Each structure stands twice: as C-alpha cells, then as structure tokens.
Amino acid sequence: MKPYDLKIISNVRVSERYWHLKLDARPIADSIRPGQFFNIKCADLAFLRRPFSIYRINKEEKTIEFLYLVKGNGTVHLTEAAPGEYLNIFGPLGNGFELKKEWNTVLLLARGVGIATLAALAQEAAANQVTCIAVLSARTNNDLLSTEMLERLGVEVYKVTEEDGTSDVEAVEKLIENLLKANRIQAAFTCGSKRLSKLLQRMAKMVHLPAQIALEEHMGCAMGVCYACVCDIQENDDTHSVRVCREGPVFDLNKVVLK
C-alpha cells in the first residue's frame, strides 16, 4: 500500500448511472488481486478519499480499471477528471478473493456496483479455466453492467432486475436452488447487496458451500488505524470485531455477521 499519482487514460460514462475509469498503472499492475481496493482522492472538493474495488487488472498493458456508480460528492466530482490528468490513488488495500485450485465451478452473486468487484474475480477464474455461473441483479437492465464482458469470458450469466420483476429474494432463491442442483458448484462469491448476501449465507450454510463476500463500508483511513469500517465475525461461539479495510474487504460469508 502506497499513494501513487496515476495518469488517467479514459474516464467515460457507460450507462445512466455508471462511469468507467482506466488508469496507467505501470508501477503496480502486477501486485493487485481481485477483491482488493484503492482509496482514491476523487477531487479537491471531496475531502475524504473514497474506496473503489478493482474492476479489471490488465497485466499486459499495465492498466487498471474501475467501474463506479455516481452517487455522491466524491463520485460526482470524479466524473470531471479528464484523460491526461493524474489521480492520486492509495493502495492496493485489503485482502482479495481466494480462488482455490480444486474449485472447477463457482457461483457469483452480485448486485449493482458489486458486479464490478466480482467481474475482476471472473477474469481470474477464466484465466484459470474455472467455470463461472453469475447471477447479476440490478434496478434496471441499463444498470446491468459488464454482462457482455462476462459472457465473452465464458461466464454463464443470469440477469434479474426490478424492471423485469425478477429480482426479489424469493425469485433469486429459486434460481440459485436450480443452479445448485444442475451444477457441481464448489464455492460462491457475493458483493453489492445485504439482502442477497443474507440469502446466499443462509443457502451456503445449509449445503456447506464455501462462500466469500466483499464488504462495502464507509472508511476513514482505509489502512487499519482509525477503526471506522468494522464488522463482526462469528467463529464458533466467539464474536469479534474486524476492520473491513484491513482484515477484509473479503471475508468468509459463513462467518461474517450481516446486520
């Protein structure tokens, strides 16, 4: 973890609410893992940095990409950053996903901007000949990002949205049930929705499926010193507090306490 000034290659709007940012990451591209994040100084007018999980790591061309939802002061100002300018990013931070060698088929369950976090994992899975089945959830079809990119990687994609009335928890539960029956899924990963994470946690515990979650939380320092971003981990009968930025943001879904 270090602060870097990285040159912006592109920063463009890709849908109604989402933007895509690409940076020249020559000094660090090799050391980044899917699930890790950077704390980015979005603009002078946004005081605190904002955490962004990595969307794509291009080791050959030494670039990194982020997919971000324009939501508040930080991301609104980030859209104003132009190619050629430099962005101060601090990272890579936290622990990434663990993709075990013995897993041949994995399930990804993502919602909204959480799709970006799992897209990075899907790339690594594809590079390791691991089959990915992805259930992607969003408000609208317009918010369903990266589906084409994931399909190109060979990911079997299932889309659910409020717009189509297919995204309620019951419907997603049925869909996952069927996917678990039809495939030999050995692990599951999730990001982007408390409701869906709780669902996956319940289902994973029932069938003893290893599962990981990338958590999102408001952060202060993002380097483990301020204790702003915390969550509880339950192991056996012991519950203890951990820092999302330091011990996470990826945790064992079967152990994390989802509030």
Place this chain on the structure above:
Amino acid sequence: MDHLQLGVKIGHLYLKNPIMPASGAFGFEMETLIDFNNLGAIVPKSITKHPRGGNATPRVCEVNGGMINSIGIQSKGVDYYVKEILPHYERYDTPLISSISADSVEEFAEMAEIISRESIVSGIELNISCPNLKGNGKAFGMDAALSYNVVKKVKDVTDKPIIAKLTPNVTSIQEIALACEKGGADALNVANTFLAMAVDIYTREPKIGNVLGGISGPAIKPLIVRMIYQVRKVTNLPIIGCGGVMTWEDVVEMLLVGANAVQVGTASFINPTALPDILEGLKEYMTANGVKDINELVGKVNIKHNQVESI
C-alpha cells in the same frame, strides 16, 4: 538543512522534532509508509482498561472541510496493549506517548499506574474528553474540578510526563487549562474534536451511527489556533496543537500562536505520508526564512500594540 534545530521539549520529554501523530489516526500499520524514527513522538490509538466494542457504523462521514467521527474508542484493553501493541514500537528510538481513556478518575489513575511500568512509554496523554461514567456522563474535560482531579490523581501514581488532552467543547478553555496545570500537568494538548452532527436529507438519518460525533479537519483549524492563542496567554506549560493541521503552513501558524509541538491526525487519511511531508516542508520554511531553531517561532505572533481583542 542539517544545521536546523528542530528539537522541542514537552516537560522532561525531549522530541527530536515537533511533528507527531494524533491519537486515533496512527498505527503500526503505517510502518511501510513512513519512517517512525523521523517522528517527534509515536502516539498509538487511545486505550481503555477493559476491551470496548466501539460505536455503531457509520463511524465517519465527510463534511465541508473535514470529517465527523464517532468511533467510540474501540479498544482491546490495557493488557492486550501492553503485550501486543507496545512491542511493535520497541525497535524505534522515537519516544512513545500512550493515550489513555477511562470512565472514572480512579480508573485513569489505575491505568496510568499500569502503563507507567512499561519502560517504552515516555509520556502519557490523558483523553479527558471522554465522559465520566461515575458522574453525570459529562466529559471530565468540561469541568475544571474534574479535570484537576484526574490530572492530580494520575500525577500521584506516575513520574512520566503527563499531557492533558483538552476538549474544545467548553465555555472557557483557559479555565480548564489552568485547572490541569494546577493538577500538575506537564503539558496540554489543545485540543480534541468539536462535537458535531450531520444529517442525510434524503434518508433523514444522522450520517453517524452514534448520531453525534467529533469534527476534525481544516474546517476547525482556525478555532484551534484561537484556543492555542488563548491558552498560551494564561500558561507557560508546553502546548501541543491538534486540530485541522493539513500542511506545514498550519504547523507554523500554530507555533506562532504558542504551540510547542503539533499533532497531525485527519491529514494522514487524505495524504498517508502527511507526517513526513509536513516535516520536510517545515525544514524548507526554516531554511528559507532563516529560522535556525524551531523554538524561535513559538508564540511569536505579531500582535500590534493597538490591536485589542474584544469578545
């Protein structure tokens, strides 16, 4: 720049330079980013006697020119601190100041006694901004008699230099400063965060899980500069300025109104290498302006004879 004299004295404690982290904004996690040997002091996060879980999230939010936090002094307790935290800093020759927080006057003394047994601890900072649970929950530092009591009881059980970290949420910071001096404080930290609140107008919920929090960052710096100036007028005790320091310019400003050293907190969240960057800037300023000894700046604000403060 080698001829520059940057050392400052905080009571009997000698610091090789006046720049140190503020409690809660520093930890050994930063050792890959900055060289702790170049700090004036090491100040680990405040500890409590017993483990504490801390407050509900969100624990931080951004506001114009700063942030509000309410972490709730999440702590693994003093035993863990002595066994697991302090040893991390043994390999550095920088003095370590332990920040302690307690629920009662007696507990402050008890903790100071435990901490004082550790040879690595060079000084103790009393976080008297926390609420007195044996009283009406009001912060110790909001009451002159209580502030005096805490400092006095702690001084009775330790020979280590004692720094009282004042709360700015008072009518007269001078009154509290004098009470701490009377209690035997070796130095004063001016100050902790200002009580604050922010609301999300769309969800209508407070932006902080604990509803209220403390604001830090550049927004509060002029308030802290004013408080250092006021405290310097009534005491000769060393003052550590704390609040809103982002750059070396802010440090010079605080020294000019009477601070002897400065703590850097929130700035490290924005610029993780703020501590060494500020020290470098300070050295350049000294060289460029013919300041050979940092202590020459202390209290040298140029108030003209015909300038009268009226409040």
